[in-house]
Amino acid sequence: MLIALNKPYGVLSQFTDRSVPPKPTLAGFGLPKNVYAAGRLDHDSEGLLLLTDDGDLAHRLTDPKHKQPKTYWVQVEGEPREDQLQALRRGVELNDGPTLPAQAERIDPPALWPRDPPVRFRKTVPDAWLAITIGEGRNRQVRRMTAAVGLPTLRLVRAAVGPYRLGDLQPGQWRPL
Incomplete structure (x- = not known):
């Protein structure tokens, strides 16, 4: 079984949380039993999260040697x-070494749901949207890459993993693939 979930902002990519106060988790979305996230998406990132009950499939989706490209829509300052x-x-130098080259292009603002809380708007500071596709999955990699080139990330939405797309799923909605 493979499921696409639109993970909302502020939700952990796991089913339990022991922090105080607890943060929202995947347990609140009525997902089938025995599925788990194939990969992670930071609590302050949104978008496509794949879940499965198949360990081999999870490995193929997340192991870097299988090179599943991940595409993000990134609002930058x-x-x-x-x-x-x-x-x-070309790839940028991060504190844990150079990244592999990424695909990066400016895009029109995507048609997205409002974020709660909203991204802070500042009249004097422009922002723009980029589509960035990477073949790695380091911790907070896209945020660190954009910061390294002087474009801090304001909002990050994963739009695709390999052939799987977010499509028209709204935050908290999921569908079997």
Whole structure:
């Protein structure tokens, strides 16, 4: 079984949480029993999270040697310059080593649901949207990459993992694939 979930902002990519106060988890979405997340999506990121009850499938989806590309729509602070996009495309140096080259392009703002809480709006600071596709999955990698080129991430939405797309799923909705 493979399930696509639109993970809302502020939800952990796990079914239990022992922190105080507890954070919302995947347990609140009526998912089938015995599925677990194939990969992670930070609590402050949104979008496509794949869940499965098949360990081999989870391994194929998450193991870097299978190179499942992950595409993110990223709202960044600032006006992206071509040299910044080129740096993302070449790969950037992070504190845990260089990243692999990414696909990076400016896009029109995607038609998304409102985020709760909303992204802070500042009249004097422009923002823009990028589509970034990576073949790795390091901790907070896309956020660290955009920051490294001078474009801090304001909002991060995973739109695709390999051939699987978020489609029209709204936050908290899921469907079998």
